[in-house]
Amino acid sequence: MDLKDKVVVITGAGSGIGAATAKLFAAHKARVTVSDIDVDKANETVKDIEDAGGKATAAQTDVTQFKEVAALIAQTVDTFGQLDVMVNNAGIGGKHQLKTAVHDHDDWHQVIAVNQTGVFYCMQLALRQMTQQGHGAIVNVASLAGLKASGNNLSYSASKFAVVGMTKSAALEYGRKNIRINAVCPGFTQSALLNQLLASSDTMEKNLLRMIPMGRFGEAHEIAEAICWLASDHSRFITGQTLTLDGGTSL
Ligand SMILES: NC(=O)c1ccc[n+]([C@@H]2O[C@H](COP(=O)([O-])OP(=O)(O)OC[C@H]3O[C@@H](n4cnc5c(N)ncnc54)[C@H](O)[C@@H]3O)[C@@H](O)[C@H]2O)c1
Structure with missing residues (x-):
C-alpha cells in the first residue's frame, strides 16, 4: 500500500482500532498525528510507533469540542504542511442494556456528542483544509450497528446510522473536489469498548x-487494514461506501 509520507490524523488513537490503525499507517511510512482525549494513551501509541522506527506526534483532543478539533488540524498542518487522510475513529459505547423507554438522557447526549457531532466537526474541519489543498481522503469508523438494528442501545445505533449517512452525503458533495469519504463498519472487535459490552452479563x-x-x-489490526486501504490510492474510485468487517455477522 502506498502511504509513504501521507499526513494522517486519527482520533481516538490511544487504544483499540485507532491505535492499531495509527501503527499500521506508520508502518507504511505515513506521518501520523495520534489524537485522543486521553493524552497518556496517545503518547503510548506514539512511543510504540517510534520504537518501531515510525514517525508520529501526539495530540490531546476531545472531538466534542470544535475548538480542540480545529487546533488538532492546525497543529498537524503546521507540523507536516498538509492533511492527506483524516480517520474519524473516536467513539464510545454508551450504557448497554437499556430499552428505549428508559434510555438515560445524559447517556444519549454524550454518545451523540462523541460519535455523531464529533465526526461532523472532524469532517468539517478536515474538509476545509482538504478543499484548500485540492485532495484528501476521509475514513469514518461507523459500525455494523450503523447498518443493522441492534436492540437496547438506541444512542449508539442512532449515532452510527448518522455516521453512515454523513459519509454518503458528504461524499456526494466532494467527489469533484478530489476528496473521497468512506466508512468502515466493524462487527464485534476486540477492544476496551467490546470488553465493556462483554462485562454487562455473564452470557454476553x-x-x-x-x-x-x-x-x-475481529481484531483491531484487521479493521486497520481496511481503513488504510480506503485511505490509499488503491481504492481511488471508491467514495461514499461502507465496508463491513464482521466475520459474516450481517449475513
Ligand atoms: N470494538 C468494537 O466491537 C467496535 C465495533 C464497531 C465499531 N466500533 C467503533 O470503533 C471505534 C473505536 O473503538 P474501539 O473499539 O477501538 O474502542 P476503544 O475504547 O478501545 O477506543 C476508543 C478511543 O476513543 C477515545 N475517546 C473517547 N471519547 C473521546 C473523545 N470525546 N474525544 C477523543 N477521543 C475519545 C478513547 O480514549 C479511546 O482511546 C469507535 O468509533 C467504535 O464505536 C467498535
Whole structure:
C-alpha cells in the first residue's frame, strides 16, 4: 500500500482500532498525528510507533469540542504542511442494556456528542483544509450497528446510522473536489469498548460469538487494514461506501 509520507490524523488513537490503525499507517511510512482525549494513551501509541522506527506526534483532543478539533488540524498542518487522510475513529459505547423507554438522557447526549457531532466537526474541519489543498481522503469508523438494528442501545445505533449517512452525503458533495469519504463498519472487535459490552452479563460473550459465522471476534489490526486501504490510492474510485468487517455477522 502506498502511504509513504501521507499526513494522517486519527482520533481516538490511544487504544483499540485507532491505535492499531495509527501503527499500521506508520508502518507504511505515513506521518501520523495520534489524537485522543486521553493524552497518556496517545503518547503510548506514539512511543510504540517510534520504537518501531515510525514517525508520529501526539495530540490531546476531545472531538466534542470544535475548538480542540480545529487546533488538532492546525497543529498537524503546521507540523507536516498538509492533511492527506483524516480517520474519524473516536467513539464510545454508551450504557448497554437499556430499552428505549428508559434510555438515560445524559447517556444519549454524550454518545451523540462523541460519535455523531464529533465526526461532523472532524469532517468539517478536515474538509476545509482538504478543499484548500485540492485532495484528501476521509475514513469514518461507523459500525455494523450503523447498518443493522441492534436492540437496547438506541444512542449508539442512532449515532452510527448518522455516521453512515454523513459519509454518503458528504461524499456526494466532494467527489469533484478530489476528496473521497468512506466508512468502515466493524462487527464485534476486540477492544476496551467490546470488553465493556462483554462485562454487562455473564452470557454476553457466548451469545455474541453465536451470532458470528466465523466464530470469533475481529481484531483491531484487521479493521486497520481496511481503513488504510480506503485511505490509499488503491481504492481511488471508491467514495461514499461502507465496508463491513464482521466475520459474516450481517449475513
Ligand atoms: N470494538 C468494537 O466491537 C467496535 C465495533 C464497531 C465499531 N466500533 C467503533 O470503533 C471505534 C473505536 O473503538 P474501539 O473499539 O477501538 O474502542 P476503544 O475504547 O478501545 O477506543 C476508543 C478511543 O476513543 C477515545 N475517546 C473517547 N471519547 C473521546 C473523545 N470525546 N474525544 C477523543 N477521543 C475519545 C478513547 O480514549 C479511546 O482511546 C469507535 O468509533 C467504535 O464505536 C467498535
